[in-house]
Amino acid sequence: MSNAGGGLIVDAIARSFNGQQAVDRVSFEVRPGELVALVGASGSGKTTTLRIVAGYEQPDSGRVLFDGEDFTRLGPAKRGFGMVFQHYALFPHMSVIDNVAFGLEARGVGRSERRQRAGSALDRVGLGGKGERMVQQLSGGEQQRVALARAAVIEPRLLLLDEPLSNLDPTLRASTRDELRTTLKESKAPALFVTHDQDDAFAIADRIVLLSLGRVLQTGSPEDLYDRPASRQVAMFIGHATLIPARRNGDAAVVTIDGTTHSIDLTSSSLVANGGMGAIVLRPEAVEIVRDDAGGDANNGWRATVVNRRFAGAGFVYRLRLDHEVVIDVASRDRIDAGQTVGVRITRPVPMVP
Amino acid sequence: MTVTGWFGGRSRSERLATLAALPLLLVLGWTVVYPNIAVIAGSFGHWREFAESPSDVEALKNSIIIAVASVAASLALGVPLAFLLTRFDFPGRTLLRAAALLPAALPPLVGVISFLFLYGDTGVITRVTQIVLGLKDVPWHLNGIGAIIFIHAYTMYVYVYLFVSAGLERYESSLDEAAIGLGAGTFRRLTRVTLPLLTPAIAGSALLVFMSALGSFSAPYVFGGGVRVLSTQILNSKLNDAIGLAYVETTVLAISAVAGLMLFRWLEGKRAYVAAGKGGARRRPVHSRLARIGLACAAGLIVLILVLPHLMIVLVSFAKDGAWTTQVLPPEYTTHNYAGLFTTNQLWTPIRNSIVMSVLATAANVVFCVAGAYLIVTRKFSGRRLLEILVALPWAIPGTAVALGLLATFNTNDIAVGKILLVGTFWILPLAYFVRDIPLVSQAVEGSLRQMDPSLEPAARGLGASWWMAVRRVVLPAARPGIVAGALLACVTAVGEFVASIVLYTHGNRPISIEILAQLRSYAFGTASAYSALLIGLVLIMALTARIAESRMQ
Numbered sequence: 001m002s003n004a005g006g007g008l009i010v011d012a013i014a015r016s017f018n019g020q021q022a023v024d025r026v027s028f029e030v031r032p033g034e035l036v037a038l039v040g041a042s043g044s045g046k047t048t049t050l051r052i053v054a055g056y057e058q059p060d061s062g063r064v065l066f067d068g069e070d071f072t073r074l075g076p077a078k079r080g081f082g083m084v085f086q087h088y089a090l091f092p093h094m095s096v097i098d099n100v101a102f103g104l105e106a107r108g109v110g111r112s113e114r115r116q117r118a119g120s121a122l123d124r125v126g127l128g129g130k131g132e133r134m135v136q137q138l139s140g141g142e143q144q145r146v147a148l149a150r151a152a153v154i155e156p157r158l159l160l161l162d163e164p165l166s167n168l169d170p171t172l173r174a175s176t177r178d179e180l181r182t183t184l185k186e187s188k189a190p191a192l193f194v195t196h197d198q199d200d201a202f203a204i205a206d207r208i209v210l211l212s213l214g215r216v217l218q219t220g221s222p223e224d225l226y227d228r229p230a231s232r233q234v235a236m237f238i239g240h241a242t243l244i245p246a247r248r249n250g251d252a253a254v255v256t257i258d259g260t261t262h263s264i265d266l267t268s269s270s271l272v273a274n275g276g277m278g279a280i281v282l283r284p285e286a287v288e289i290v291r292d293d294a295g296g297d298a299n300n301g302w303r304a305t306v307v308n309r310r311f312a313g314a315g316f317v318y319r320l321r322l323d324h325e326v327v328i329d330v331a332s333r334d335r336i337d338a339g340q341t342v343g344v345r346i347t348r349p350v351p352m353v354p
Numbered sequence: 355m356t357v358t359g360w361f362g363g364r365s366r367s368e369r370l371a372t373l374a375a376l377p378l379l380l381v382l383g384w385t386v387v388y389p390n391i392a393v394i395a396g397s398f399g400h401w402r403e404f405a406e407s408p409s410d411v412e413a414l415k416n417s418i419i420i421a422v423a424s425v426a427a428s429l430a431l432g433v434p435l436a437f438l439l440t441r442f443d444f445p446g447r448t449l450l451r452a453a454a455l456l457p458a459a460l461p462p463l464v465g466v467i468s469f470l471f472l473y474g475d476t477g478v479i480t481r482v483t484q485i486v487l488g489l490k491d492v493p494w495h496l497n498g499i500g501a502i503i504f505i506h507a508y509t510m511y512v513y514v515y516l517f518v519s520a521g522l523e524r525y526e527s528s529l530d531e532a533a534i535g536l537g538a539g540t541f542r543r544l545t546r547v548t549l550p551l552l553t554p555a556i557a558g559s560a561l562l563v564f565m566s567a568l569g570s571f572s573a574p575y576v577f578g579g580g581v582r583v584l585s586t587q588i589l590n591s592k593l594n595d596a597i598g599l600a601y602v603e604t605t606v607l608a609i610s611a612v613a614g615l616m617l618f619r620w621l622e623g624k625r626a627y628v629a630a631g632k633g634g635a636r637r638r639p640v641h642s643r644l645a646r647i648g649l650a651c652a653a654g655l656i657v658l659i660l661v662l663p664h665l666m667i668v669l670v671s672f673a674k675d676g677a678w679t680t681q682v683l684p685p686e687y688t689t690h691n692y693a694g695l696f697t698t699n700q701l702w703t704p705i706r707n708s709i710v711m712s713v714l715a716t717a718a719n720v721v722f723c724v725a726g727a728y729l730i731v732t733r734k735f736s737g738r739r740l741l742e743i744l745v746a747l748p749w750a751i752p753g754t755a756v757a758l759g760l761l762a763t764f765n766t767n768d769i770a771v772g773k774i775l776l777v778g779t780f781w782i783l784p785l786a787y788f789v790r791d792i793p794l795v796s797q798a799v800e801g802s803l804r805q806m807d808p809s810l811e812p813a814a815r816g817l818g819a820s821w822w823m824a825v826r827r828v829v830l831p832a833a834r835p836g837i838v839a840g841a842l843l844a845c846v847t848a849v850g851e852f853v854a855s856i857v858l859y860t861h862g863n864r865p866i867s868i869e870i871l872a873q874l875r876s877y878a879f880g881t882a883s884a885y886s887a888l889l890i891g892l893v894l895i896m897a898l899t900a901r902i903a904e905s906r907m908q
Binding site: 054055056075076077081082083085086087089090091092093102103105106107150154 | 528529536547551
């Protein structure tokens with residue numbers, strides 16, 4: 001693998017439970033200072049992968065390297081990583097500050113120094129005045145920050161976070177995302193976090209490792225995954241998309257719907273051989289509704305029937321049927337009733353997947 | 355206070371609930387509260403006697419020493435065993451897990467007898483040790499405080515084991531992982547995280563052991579030797595017609611128990627947090643070959659120690675009475691002991707008595723406690739808290755003290771002061787069993803009812819069901835697991851009851867436990883053991899029935 005200089009390298013780790021392959025030869029890396037998200041549905045093996053990196057599970061095969069050292073058989077305590085557990089795992093019988101100071105206590109740091117360091121760790125997450133509270137007296141969001149402070153105060157070489165936002169309610173979640181990215185970036189330590197929520201991953205991660213059924217589907221920046229998905233599965237998982245069969249023709253795809261054929265520009269064209277079959281990934285923002293037939297067939301347009309309309313604040317989201325197979329969602333500010341016929345047009349280059 | 359004020363007065367249903375609770379409160383007042391008052395009243399004028407009696411002061415001291423030491427011994431056995439069985443996988447684990455509960459199947463007196471057969475001066479283990487070591491004298495004497503603590507540890511560690519295991523099953527495993535990840539070693543993790551979080555389970559079971567050991571009667575009575583404890587002093591004083599002194603001793607015992615209860619509650623209250631999580635700790639397989647062999651051997655040895663008392667009872671129950679003298683094992687075997695129980699009138703009567711009395715008491719328990727639990731769980735009314743406290747109260751009072759209380763209340767016909775004569779009649783024992791088992795059955799039924807969605811009954815009423823139909827079709831089915839479990843438990847305790855029985859029995863209603871003691875005194879070990887085996891069998895059948903009933907209902 002490249003970049004042997006530093007950071008975490010996960011090299012083809014595999015783990016099965018009772019004959020079930022939970023993690024199947026997963027490889028990726030986390031470079032110094034980088035925030036990486038392990039994203040996948042439940043059962044994709046993301047949590048097991050994280051626990052193997054943390055040292056709570058042993059892989060059946062494969063290696064975990066950190067800064068060039070083999071960590072595979074090293075106990076969790078010896079790795080010097082900090083972990084934020086899904087339900088935070090805060091010690092309920094200790095005060096907030098004692099929780100944060102626990103790792104320092106275990107490292108033999110003297111009482112006054114560890115209280116001072118734990119205190120400033122709490123300051124950094126905005127809980128400066130709440131050190132003497134008991135853990136249960138805090139809200140979910142505050143508990144999450146205590147867990148983060150506890151993991152960060154030991155100055156870990158790598159921060160691991162298991163679904164750090166999943167226990168927060170939706171409104172809190174959005175604001176906490178930005179906060180979390182800022183805190184993680186400030187801490188300078190690289191971080192690996194697990195989430196099933198692509199919005200969390202998009203908002204926080206520099207890079208995403210997308211997992212499904214224990215395998216890596218694709219690794220890349222959020223934009224990479226969105227604009228250049230490597231497979232239908234990735235396209236379906238990331239963002240809202242409709243796949244429409246197409247044949248590649250140079251930098252464009254030839255798409256036929258309901259007898260009408262158009263050539264559509266592609267964002268990247270390397271995944272399908274020229275002349276080969278695949279599918280274009282159509283997302284709502286790449287499609288436009290054209291009223292009173294102005295689009296016509298000549299302007300990359302198709303005819304569609306409005307199936308239903310949903311109000312979405314900034315406008316409406318329409319579900320359109322192009323033919324008996326192809327149904328797409330399109331956003332528009334215009335008010336159109338169900339059953340009407342409209343024209344649709346693809347307005348920007350789209351990805352194509354094999 | 356006006357009448358509406360008395361009845362809480364807020365709504366019709368509250369008044370109805372208070373009205374319904376009144377008969378229950380009346381019964382509890384008469385059979386639980388009043389007896390204690392009568393005992394305290396009867397103790398006046400005899401306190402100087404108590405304070406000046408060296409044997410009584412010593413008995414108080416011994417009772418407390420035994421209770422505290424039993425707690426320590428039970429914790430020392432139960433906590434490590436719970437950890438071993440919930441955290442590790444090794445050969446023999448399943449067997450050990452099953453055997454760990456066996457002491458619970460021994461009625462108090464039966465456990466004591468089996469220990470006598472095993473570890474007494476002429477016991478099997480004692481003799482084998484003597485022969486193997488080539489000693490001239492027996493290697494130990496099974497008497498004194500040490501012997502009492504020994505058997506308490508054997509029978510009472512089960513509470514600790516059960517509570518701590520349950521705590522560990524629910525224990526959020528990520529807490530330990532967090533501690534490990536933060537760099538805590540095994541010792542720091544145990545002392546700073548795991549054990550503090552198990553405090554509620556440990557304190558709860560320690561309290562149970564403390565209460566059982568403080569009031570324990572059988573062990574000190576049978577092989578205490580010269581050791582005096584409060585519970586045996588009470589019986590002695592009563593038999594010596596020093597009833598006033600017996601009341602003082604009873605009061606002291608009850609006060610010690612309540613003081614212990616309050617002390618533990620206070621300790622528990624200081625740590626008010628919930629450590630329950632989703633559990634999820636996987637048992638770690640033990641990989642080292644040496645450790646596996648060691649653990650398997652240890653498990654085998656512990657299982658043997660746990661089963662031996664049961665095996666011994668069964669073995670001796672087939673021994674010919676009078677033939678077992680100086681041999682290690684009984685030399686001659688027969689089935690006469692069992693046949694005798696069912697054919698000799700003299701021997702059958704206690705069995706019939708025990709069954710009839712425990713069924714009567716249990717039936718009363720079920721009716722009374724279901725009504726009480728229903729009101730406590732589903733209704734809000736003035737007097738609810740009082741009812742809740744009173745149904746739990748007999749638990750805090752040692753069996754001997756309960757018996758003395760009933761003795762003080764039902765010893766004469768004088769309705770004017772609330773006394774009727776039941777002592778000396780058949781009915782005093784069913785009453786005693788009823789009182790002793792109220793907390794047990796109430797708690798079981800309350801537990802089931804609390805799991806019921808509280809809106810179910812109103813929903814049924816809203817659909818047009820009458821109160822009785824809602825209770826019959828919705829509430830009682832929800833309470834059924836608790837009713838079944840509580841009733842079986844009450845029945846088992848009542849059938850083997852000894853402590854209150856020995857204070858209150860008459861020749862006509864003598865129960866199995868009293869007959870076991872009588873047979874033992876006349877050296878009819880075989881017959882005593884046949885009775886004991888019968889009791890163990892009953893306990894096992896009931897436990898099995900409860901388990902089957904429980905699994906059917908799920």
